[in-house]
Amino acid sequence: MRKTIRIVVFLLFTISFTSCIEIVEEIHVNKNLSGSYRLYLKNNGMAFLFNAMSDNLNTEELEKNLNQLKNQEGISNFEFVLNPKKGQFSVGFDFKNTKSLNRAFYTSFGVKKRFYHKNYLTIRAHKVTRPNFTPYLLNYADSQNIFDQIPQKLLDYVDYRYRLVCPNPINRANPSNQNNTINTHEFTQVIPLKKIYFEHQSTKSIVKY
Numbered sequence: 001m002r003k004t005i006r007i008v009v010f011l012l013f014t015i016s017f018t019s020c021i022e023i024v025e026e027i028h029v030n031k032n033l034s035g036s037y038r039l040y041l042k043n044n045g046m047a048f049l050f051n052a053m054s055d056n057l058n059t060e061e062l063e064k065n066l067n068q069l070k071n072q073e074g075i076s077n078f079e080f081v082l083n084p085k086k087g088q089f090s091v092g093f094d095f096k097n098t099k100s101l102n103r104a105f106y107t108s109f110g111v112k113k114r115f116y117h118k119n120y121l122t123i124r125a126h127k128v129t130r131p132n133f134t135p136y137l138l139n140y141a142d143s144q145n146i147f148d149q150i151p152q153k154l155l156d157y158v159d160y161r162y163r164l165v166c167p168n169p170i171n172r173a174n175p176s177n178q179n180n181t182i183n184t185h186e187f188t189q190v191i192p193l194k195k196i197y198f199e200h201q202s203t204k205s206i207v208k209y
Contacts, residue, residue, distance in 0.1 A: 021087075021158045023193065031167040033123050036077075037101060038092035042161075059084060061144070065110045066091055072107060074100025098123045109140055128164060132204040134196055141197075158193040166209040173207045185209075 022042040029035040059082060070078050074096035081090040091108070095101040098121065105120040106113040118136075122129045164187045173180065173187045180189045187207045195201040 022161050023158065024161045024163065026163045026165070027121070027128075028165040029123055029128060029167055033098065033125070034094070034096050035101070035123070036092065036094045037104070038090070040090035040092075041087060043087040061110065062108075065108050068107050069093060069104055072100070072104060075104055126168075126209055128166065128207045128209075130162075130203065130205050132202040134200050134203050137203075138197065138200065155194040155197055156192075160191045160193055160196060160203075162189040162191075162203070162205070163187070164205075164207055166207065168209045170207060170209045174205065175202075180205075 020043065024038075024040050024042050026038045027035060063080075063082060066080050069075050069080075069091075076094045076096075078093040079090070080092075081088055083089075093104065095104060098119070101121055101123075102117075102119045103113045106117060111117075118131055118133075120130070120133060166185050166187070169184050170182050170187055173182055175189075179191065180187070182188075187205070189203075189205055191201055191203065196203070
């Protein structure tokens with residue numbers, strides 16, 4: 001056990017100037033307001049880090065919830081990969097409309113979407129709005145003891161990347177800062193995971209196209 005801890009500490013030290021892991025969320029919106037969704041872990045060749053830290057991770061509930069998307073109305077082409085020891089995680093699907101996407105989001109957390117629940121994403125003809133879901137994500141993480149099962153030092157090396165691809169060129173996006181970029185049809189927002197966890201940084205964004 002001590003040997004494993006020393007190895008992890010050494011590895012974290014050697015990559016102290018690099019964000020080597022990204023949680024990437026990609027949403028492509030079509031002109032008819034359907035689209036595709038993908039959430040995946042990008043480890044940039046550092047998958048061996050997970051081999052020493054994932055023994056206690058409980059993924060049964062997550063797998064059960066995500067697999068329910070296979071038969072959900074408005075969802076198609078569902079794909080799911082989960083191998084914690086190799087640092088592999090990916091879930092993707094096509095959605096018919098905003099309603100289908102929001103229902104899928106809540107299903108993945110084991111909750112049935114009700115009318116009073118906040119939409120994870122609202123897609124309209126010329127605007128995509130995402131409210132601040134940081135409090136909800138942190139509450140779920142705490143309920144599953146996710147951050148208790150990984151070294152908190154690791155949070156220094158993990159970024160959350162949100163990438164939205166729109167059917168038309170983007171006119172304006174908020175928030176507008178150095179961590180967010182616009183490239184014609186694409187809006188990208190990058191937030192260090194430690195800022196979300198420790199500072200509760202907002203994940204809200206509004207993109208007009």
